[in-house]
Amino acid sequence: MTPYGSFTFFFILAILLAPTVILGLLGKKVHSYNMFVTVIALGIIFASSLQQAIALIAFTIWQVVLIKSYIRYRKKSNSDFIFYLTVVLSLVPLILSKLLPYFSTITFIGFLGISYLTFKGTQLVMETRDGLIKQDLPLYRLLYFILFFPTISSGPIDRYRRFAKDLEIEISREEYKLYLYEGINKIFRGFLYKYIIGYSINYYFISKLKFIAHSPFEHHLYYMYAYSLYLFFDFAGYSAFAIGVSYIMGIKSPENFNKPFISRNIKDFWNRWHMSLSFWFRDYVYMRFIFWMTKKKWIKNRNTLSNLGYILLFLLMGFWHGLEAQYIIYGIYHALLMIGYNTFERFNKKHKWWPQNKWTHAISVIITFHFICLGFYIFSGYYFN
Template identity: 35%
Template sequence: MGFYTEPAFFILLGIAVVPAIVLGCLEKRIRLYGFAVSLVFVALLFMHSLQEAAALAFFLVLSFVMQRWVLHLFRKESPHAVGLYRVALALTIAPLVVYKVGAVFDANILGFLGISYMTFKAAQVLIEIRDGLITKLSVLDFFYFLLFFPSFTTGPIMRSRAFVEDVDAPLPRAEYLDRLALGALRFLAGAVYKFVLASLAYWAWWFVPQAIGYATPAAAVASELCIAVLYAAYLFFDFAGYSFMAMGAGAAFGVNVPRNFKFPFLAQDVKDFWNRWHMTLTFWLRDFVFMRMTKALIKRRVFKSRVTTACVGFVFIMTLMGCWNGLTFDYVSCGVFFGLAMAATELFQRKSKLYRNHKKDAWFKFVSWLLTMVWVLIGLSFFSGQIGRLIFGG
């Protein structure tokens, strides 16, 4: 049973939220019920794939053991805690790496639907134990956090401390009903995005280029431009639709699922775009990779300039994002392209007098927006495989 794609899912979701709403209105904790529902939905998701179910079970056991081990090390203030934490973090990430490498050779090794998001969630717990931000986490809360079904397959990527705060303390009735009403609107908006607007964009993505054709160079350029624009529209409405529905479903269970998109096509530069597009992934990479990496580089004085350090960081995290999506030319080149675009933006904004003198001018904002959309369309054309097709044929 696919999440947010099949009628059976929506029917079961409609049934499952009723007791959750009753509990919420009675100002009771929905935690145990929500965990039970998540177990049922995840079981239904993998009921036809024992291999993926086994891989999920292996990952859950591994991540739980690593989490308990690291928690124990830092509680006991072990002199080897930091080094062993790094081992635990590497072991937690290892199944995802094995899966991504195996996928290059068309082999599903340790992979399951949702492994990318779950790995980031499990890694976040370990990192924040290392930072002293998490000193305790119950078994139930840990597994509920990893298995929370509204965001299991497509995100958004949640943070454990916010999640535990939501599920451990029941909301006042009025606040719960306000959150539920907003969640219902978001769920409806997500359904419209996914099933109406994304479907129209997908249809146009295939139909319009064929209607224009490739008879002349001008027609070929127009067709490829339409493909780029319509794919970007399709990807946004499809992905944002999933995210909004996850937010809506989460609200019924008393969980504030974070927003994942915030008007990305109004971005003024490429960095701004990634602060609006797949925000939970961007912020995860910023908080747990970029900030730590650049801090270490500055501390060790690897580069003389902080701007250079930031640029290297941008290229690294975006390349990492590309690899996270998949070890293919399309995904990795997309990440590298956006990393270079963000680095170029950083250099321009830090060094250019033109930017400093005119960044608040209306004409400059318009030109900046227009150029940003060009860079975004090129980047997403890498992601879709369009540029790979033009380069390699097919």
């Protein structure tokens, strides 16, 4: 059963979370029961595919063994080779699940949510290396973090230290009322975004473009803008569901979208769109690449180094979506946009060509919106169909 994909899922969810709400309103601890709910919910989600269920269990064992082994190792030593090996081993299931379908009929490695679960596991290894995680993690807490079911299919990608703080906080009756109010509000926003606005755009406009557009150019142009809006409302709706259910369970999962279509430049956009993924790639790919190259002193020019970092980041993001041409071109497109804006920003800082006022801000938002929509048009693969 796909999470948040049917009203049946929400009905089952309401039954499972009813004791959570009662406990919370009575000022009692909810996390122990919610761990039980997570197990039941995962069972329901993967009940239709024994293959995916087995893959999830095998993956979880793999990640837990790697994480706990590396935490114990890190207390005694800090070899670069062991760290890189552990990171690669953590990523192996995800890499195989992405590549194997293109080269063979083997599909038993992948399962719903493997990307988000992998990112959680890999960040634990990296933060252990950085000394941010020093103590061995209790098994139940580690499993709960990795397998936390509300965010398994669509994110957002949480950070362990933030998640662990939520588990340690004693939530009073009055505080839980705010959690519950916020959670329900986000769930209703999810219904508005996904099942009303997103559905309407797709059903009443995108699916009827052949009757609306009068030329191939118009057809593709209308599709570009409609698909961009549909993608936002559909994905933001899923995220709102996940975050809302998390709040009801006493976990403040991070926001994933922050009005991305009012971004004033492409950097601002990536600070607003799918923020948990964007920040994950920024912190664990871009910043580490910059730090590593700076430490090795292989490239001394900061601008060149930054631009290479953008190329690496967005190419990886493109390949993460798939090996199809549109995803790779999408990654290259956004890398070029970031490099272009980087160059413009340096030029403008020196020559003050583009002043900062409400008019230039509005123009910047409009220009950025069109570039974003063109990127989503590429991402959709519509041109290649």
